[in-house]
Structures are given as structure tokens and as C-alpha cells.
Amino acid sequence: MSDKVSPIEALPPASRAYGEIGAVSADPRWVMVVDQERCIGCWSCCVICKSENDVPDGMWWNRINTVGDGLDTPYEEQGRLAMHWLPLACQHCENPACTRVCPVSATYSREDGLVMQDSQRCIGCRYCLVACPYGVRQFNWGRPERPVPFDTGMVAPRPLGTMEKCTMCVHRITDGQVPSCVWSCPGQARIFGDLNDPDSKVSRLIRDRGGYQLLEERGTDPHVYYLPPRRKRGLEP
Amino acid sequence: MSTISATAAVPRRTTGRTIWIGLLLLGFAAGVGAWIYQLTQGLAVTNMRNPTMWGLYITLFMFFVGLSAGGLIVASAGRLFGGERLKPIVRVAVLEATVAVMLAALFLLPDMGRPDRLWHLFRYPHFRSPMMWDITVVIAYFIISLIYVWVYTRHDNAERRSWLAFGTTNTPASARRDDRMKWVLAAVGLPVAILLHSITAWIFGLQISRAFWFTALMAPMFVTSALVSGTALVILIVTVVRRVGRISFPDDLRALLAKLLAVFVAVEAFMVFSEMLTAAYNGASFEADPIARMLSGRFSPLFWFEIAVGLLVPFVLLVVPKWRFKPAAVVVASVLAVLGIFVHRFNIVLNGLTFATVPYAPGVAIGTPQPVGTDSFALSLAYYPSWVEWVVALGLVCLGGLIFTAGVMWLPLREKAH
Numbered sequence: 001m002s003d004k005v006s007p008i009e010a011l012p013p014a015s016r017a018y019g020e021i022g023a024v025s026a027d028p029r030w031v032m033v034v035d036q037e038r039c040i041g042c043w044s045c046c047v048i049c050k051s052e053n054d055v056p057d058g059m060w061w062n063r064i065n066t067v068g069d070g071l072d073t074p075y076e077e078q079g080r081l082a083m084h085w086l087p088l089a090c091q092h093c094e095n096p097a098c099t100r101v102c103p104v105s106a107t108y109s110r111e112d113g114l115v116m117q118d119s120q121r122c123i124g125c126r127y128c129l130v131a132c133p134y135g136v137r138q139f140n141w142g143r144p145e146r147p148v149p150f151d152t153g154m155v156a157p158r159p160l161g162t163m164e165k166c167t168m169c170v171h172r173i174t175d176g177q178v179p180s181c182v183w184s185c186p187g188q189a190r191i192f193g194d195l196n197d198p199d200s201k202v203s204r205l206i207r208d209r210g211g212y213q214l215l216e217e218r219g220t221d222p223h224v225y226y227l228p229p230r231r232k233r234g235l236e237p
Numbered sequence: 238m239s240t241i242s243a244t245a246a247v248p249r250r251t252t253g254r255t256i257w258i259g260l261l262l263l264g265f266a267a268g269v270g271a272w273i274y275q276l277t278q279g280l281a282v283t284n285m286r287n288p289t290m291w292g293l294y295i296t297l298f299m300f301f302v303g304l305s306a307g308g309l310i311v312a313s314a315g316r317l318f319g320g321e322r323l324k325p326i327v328r329v330a331v332l333e334a335t336v337a338v339m340l341a342a343l344f345l346l347p348d349m350g351r352p353d354r355l356w357h358l359f360r361y362p363h364f365r366s367p368m369m370w371d372i373t374v375v376i377a378y379f380i381i382s383l384i385y386v387w388v389y390t391r392h393d394n395a396e397r398r399s400w401l402a403f404g405t406t407n408t409p410a411s412a413r414r415d416d417r418m419k420w421v422l423a424a425v426g427l428p429v430a431i432l433l434h435s436i437t438a439w440i441f442g443l444q445i446s447r448a449f450w451f452t453a454l455m456a457p458m459f460v461t462s463a464l465v466s467g468t469a470l471v472i473l474i475v476t477v478v479r480r481v482g483r484i485s486f487p488d489d490l491r492a493l494l495a496k497l498l499a500v501f502v503a504v505e506a507f508m509v510f511s512e513m514l515t516a517a518y519n520g521a522s523f524e525a526d527p528i529a530r531m532l533s534g535r536f537s538p539l540f541w542f543e544i545a546v547g548l549l550v551p552f553v554l555l556v557v558p559k560w561r562f563k564p565a566a567v568v569v570a571s572v573l574a575v576l577g578i579f580v581h582r583f584n585i586v587l588n589g590l591t592f593a594t595v596p597y598a599p600g601v602a603i604g605t606p607q608p609v610g611t612d613s614f615a616l617s618l619a620y621y622p623s624w625v626e627w628v629v630a631l632g633l634v635c636l637g638g639l640i641f642t643a644g645v646m647w648l649p650l651r652e653k654a655h
Contacts, residue, residue: 056606057605057606058602058603058604058605058606058607058613059287059602059604060602060613060614063599063602063614065595065597065598065599066597066598066599067597068597069598070598071598071599073598086595086597088595097444097445097446100365100366101365101366101367101368101444102363102366103358103362103363103366103368103369103372104354104357104358104360104361104362104363105361105363106357106361121354121357121361122350122351122354123349123350123351123352123354123355123357123358124280124349124350124351124354125345125348125349125350125368126290126291126348126350127366127368127440129287129290130290130291130444130446130447130590131444131446132446132594133445133446133594133595134594134595135287135288135593135594135595135600135601137287138287138602138604139280139287139290139350139604140279140350140604141279141280141281141285141286141287141604141605142278142279142280142281142282142605143278143279143281145606159351160279160350161279161280161349161350161351162350162351163350214595215594215595218445218446219445
């Protein structure tokens with residue numbers, strides 16, 4: 001890693017303390033919890049992801065889907081309007097479809113459950129992109145273009161013709177910091193932690209709020225859990 | 238080369254051959270140029286993007302895998318199930334299969350983002366990937382096909398004292414040994430060929446992310462469509478090769494192949510119908526959406542072309558005995574059947590891929606910078622191959638044509654009278 005620091009690393013100690021992962025179990029299993037009740041669809045997490053990871057134009061490791069039919073448009077539920085978002089990045093599956101199909105094992109699961117991509121081994125066949133049920137992988141179709149060179153130096157640039165995707169900011173986890181998107185969320189809709197610790201915040205939230213996994217029926221067992229929005233009981237007729 | 242036959246002595250024919258080879262060379266050169274351009278610019282010069290990550294190259298990969306089935310039917314099935322009548326065309330069919338499977342493998346190259354890392358496939362193979370199974374079986378099938386061509390021609394090559402005999406001799410003992418060898422090859426070649434088509438199908442059919450592909454019918458359907466396109470291409474090729482005087486066979490042999498093709502077309506139609514009915518019957522099922530796109534939506538022109546022009550018309554032309562014995566009708570039916578299977582395979586790729594698996598706006602990031610004012614995301618991207626893809630494809634097809642032409646010119650393809 002170079003001597004360059006992340007924009008967040010350069011912040012005052014108090015801000016850094018805000019991003020501490022804190023105590024974890026001996027054998028952490030990283031999960032991210034996304035609270036749909038709290039998400040306001042502002043795309044802050046997507047934008048900071050681009051600068052943190054130096055993601056070129058046209059590519060997004062992280063995006064905000066609007067539940068329903070149109071972008072930032074309410075949908076009708078039981079005669080009333082509702083509006084929710086589904087922030088979507090790599091789901092870091094326990095049983096990933098992408099790692100299974102890679103002919104050269106360029107994408108693989110780490111011991112702690114994170115799914116990684118080795119840009120130096122990738123041959124660019126895009127089979128993982130076909131296999132992923134979430135559409136979160138990004139291919140370097142052309143030479144990277146950037147509006148400004150973010151160049152934080154935290155993450156090595158990916159070569160032409162290879163695949164890249166969300167790494168759960170693995171370079172920050174090594175430093176004991178939560179991923180950038182978690183740190184930057186103004187609604188605190190993203191929570192990062194250790195699933196192997198039954199008393200961790202993520203474990204409690206998943207238990208208490210009925211955390212669900214996206215496309216659970218496909219059996220990929222993601223390490224990203226969504227907390228469903230609460231029903232606005234008070235507004236019911 | 239010392240083996241050039243003396244049959245093509247008519248000047249007009251030589252001119253035709255020169256023009257033919259010149260055109261193929263031109264097409265191949267254009268393809269190489271387009272590929273070099275693609276290598277310098279990246280796959281951004283194709284029309285593939287994140288929402289439609291595979292396109293014409295992969296379609297042609299499986300199309301040529303399918304076309305290689307012709308050699309199997311004529312050589313293996315013919316020998317194992319007593320098709321003595323097919324003997325005059327076995328060598329041409331096997332040569333065609335060899336070139337087709339080689340082209341299929343070559344079509345993976347321009348599809349790769351990093352062809353310079355091709356060696357990673359052998360350095361870091363991951364055998365849980367259907368792609369790796371397929372590369373293995375494609376290589377195996379190519380080697381078997383090469384051995385096939387060699388074993389079928391070495392007798393005559395030895396007689397002509399060609400180096401292509403690789404030291405074998407032409408004696409009664411070697412003829413008996415070759416005959417045993419052909420049996421072994423047929424017995425090995427048939428299951429490997431069926432595996433080849435099935436594994437190619439499983440590249441697609443094992444993907445739980447793609448509802449349209451995730452069906453157990455995929456492998457049987459691939460075998461069937463391979464038989465259709467393979468047989469049709471063999472009919473076309475033997476017709477042409479007989480025309481240029483390199484082989485001879487009686488007319489009723491073409492009628493026999495035509496009858497075979499009619500059966501394969503019928504089985505293919507049955508497979509397509511069974512798949513569509515299963516998916517469409519329950520209306521709002523998990524698979525309903527891609528099926529709706531096929532039956533009445535965006536891909537319906539392709540689908541109904543496949544049904545009407547690729548299956549119905551050829552079947553009618555081939556099933557009526559009066560027409561089956563007319564060369565023109567059989568040739569037209571074969572061309573349409575090959576075209577129909579190409580469209581069928583294009584539809585499999587497109588309909589399986591071009592819709593976001595999480596169906597919420599804004600969809601999937603396209604992956605390249607988009608003009609100001611247009612969307613960086615797409616729920617579904619209309620795909621049509623770019624000129625680079627067409628020219629690269631043309632170049633590879635021309636390369637196949639060149640190799641096949643060389644084989645026709647220099648290999649002893651004519652079976653001796655028996």
C-alpha cells in the first residue's frame with residue numbers, strides 16, 4: 001500500500017473514531033446490514049465508493065435501486081403509496097455463484113466470507129457477470145476515464161479487460177475501519193460488523209428486525225442483510 | 238505439396254478457386270485487423286456492456302460447437318449403427334467437424350477481455366467451472382477429430398507417398414488395423430460429441446441467476462439443435478464439394494441425409510414447444526417474463542423466425558418425398574435450418590441476459606461513460622453486434638473456410654469404389 005491516505009483517514013481523530021469497527025470475535029464473519037427504514041436514497045454511499053476505490057466513469061460498485069417501477073418513484077401497496085430504496089453492491093455470498101464459475105479462480109471467497117476479485121489473474125471472460133444474480137460486477141470494457149483523478153492510492157487500479165467489484169473496502173477493514181459506504185451514510189442506514197458474535201449490533205439487528213437476504217430463494221446466502229421498512233401502522237385507515 | 242490432385246485441370250475452375258481463396262483471405266485479413274483494433278481499444282468497441290455481457294462471439298461459439306455435430310452423425314453413428322451408405326461422405330464430414338470445433342474454440346478468443354492471459358486457463362484451472370469443462374471437452378473433441386481425419390485418409394496418403402501419412406503404410410494388415418481403429422474412434426467419438434454439446438449447454442443451463450436458461454432441457458435441446466445444424470451443414474458442404482468434383486456420391490444419399498434432417502428438425506420443434514409450454518402454462522411463473530419476451534415481446538421476431546423459417550419450412554420441404562429428392566429444395570431447407578439454429582442460439586444468449594436480475598430502477602451500471610444527459614444505468618439494453626464484432630466474426634469464418642478449402646484440395650477425400 002502506498003503512503004497515500006484515504007480522504008477519511010485524513011480526517012480528525014474524532015471522525016476516525018466514528019469509523020472504528022470495534023471489538024470483534026476471534027473468527028469474524030463480516031456482514032453488512034442495510035436498514036431500508038433509514039435509507040433515504042441519497043447516493044452518498046455510491047459516490048464515496050467511487051472516490052474511495054477509484055472507480056472509473058460509467059461503472060458503479062454500489063448503486064441505489066428504488067423499490068417499485070421507477071427511479072425515486074413511490075409504489076402502491078395496499079391502496080397507499082410507499083417509497084423505499086434497495087442499496088445494492090456485491091452481496092459477498094457465502095455460496096457465491098460467481099466464484100464457482102470462474103475458470104481460473106480469479107474470484108474467490110476469503111476465510112472471513114468476503115468475495116474477492118484478483119484483477120491480475122482475471123482473463124475477462126465475464127462468466128461471473130453472467131452468473132451473479134445481483135448484477136453488481138463491473139467489467140473494464142474500455143480504458144478507464146475519470147472526471148477528476150481521485151487517485152487516493154488506497155486501491156490499485158484495475159487493468160483493461162478485467163472484472164472488478166465491491167471489496168467491502170477490505171483495505172479499510174485491515175485498518176480496523178468500517179467500509180466507506182458505512183462511514184458516509186447520513187441516515188446511518190448501513191451497519192457493519194461480525195456475524196459470529198451473537199451480541200454484535202449486526203447480529204441483534206438481523207434477529208430483532210427480521211433481517212432478510214436478497215433473492216434468498218437462489219441459495220446464495222449473502223453476507224449483506226436488509227432490514228425491511230416498518231409498516232406505518234398509524235396511518236392505516 | 239506433392240499431393241495436389243490432378244483433377245482440377247479445367248482453367249475456369251482454377252480461376253473460380255483463386256477468386257474463392259482470395260475472398261477468404263480478404264475476409265480473414267479484415268477480421269484480423271478488426272481484432273487488433275479491438276485489442277487496442279478494449280471490448281468497448283463491441284456493443285456488449287454490463288447488462289448484456291455476452292453477444293455475437295459466444296453465440297457463434299455455441300453455433301460452431303453445434304455445427305461440428307455433422308461429423309459425428311455421419312462418421313460415428315453411421316459406423317456404429319450400420320450406415321454403410323454414408324461412407325462416401327465420411328471424410329468430408331469429419332473434416333467439417335474438425336474445422337467447426339476449431340472455429341468454436343477460436344471464437345472464445347475475441348470474447349476474452351485478456352486474451353494475453355489465455356495461459357492462465359492451464360496455469361490456474363478451476364474445474365468447478367462449466368467453462369473449464371467445456372474447454373477440456375472442446376480440446377478433446379478437436380484432437381479426436383484430427384485423429385479421425387488422419388485415420389480415414391492415411392491409407393490413401395500412404396499410397397500417394399504424402400508426408401500426411403506420418404509413416405504409415407498401405408498394406409492389407411494396416412487396412413485391417415485402420416478398420417478396427419475406426420470402430421474405436423466411433424465408440425469414443427460419439428459419447429465425447431454428446432458431452433461436447435451437453436457441456437456447452439451447461440455453461441448456460443446451470444446458472445441459477447438466469448431464469449430462462451435454468452432448465453434441465455438445455456442439454457438435450459443443445460444436442461438436438463446441434464444435430465439439426467450439423468446435418469444441414471453436411472448436406473450443404475457435400476453438395477458443394479461434389480460440385481467441385483472432389484467427391485462423388487449417389488443422389489439418394491442426399492435424400493437419406495434430408496430424411497435424417499427432417500427427423501432432427503421435428504425433435505427440435507418438440508423440444509422448443511415443450512420448453513415454451515412448461516414456462517408459459519402457469520402464466521405468472523418465475524420464468525414467465527423471458528417467455529413473454531419470446532412469444533410477443535422484444536425477441537418475438539427472432540423467435541417466430543426460428544419457428545417459421547428455421548423449423549416449419551425446412552420440415553415441410555424435407556418431409557414431402559417429392560421435394561426431398563429435389564436438390565434445390567434440400568439445399569434451401571438446409572440453409573434455412575442452419576439459419577434457424579443460429580437465430581435460436583442468438584435468442585438463447587440475448588433473452589437469457591438482457592434484463593436486470595434485480596428488476597428495480599435504475600438497473601445495472603452500463604460500464605462505459607455515457608453521453609451527458611443519458612443514463613449510466615440500464616434495466617435492459619438492446620443489443621445489436623457492432624461492426625467490429627461482425628468483421629471479427631467474418632474473419633474467423635473465412636479462416637475456417639480457408640482451412641476447409643485447403644483440406645478439400647490436399648486431402649484424399651474420395652472413398653475408393655467399394
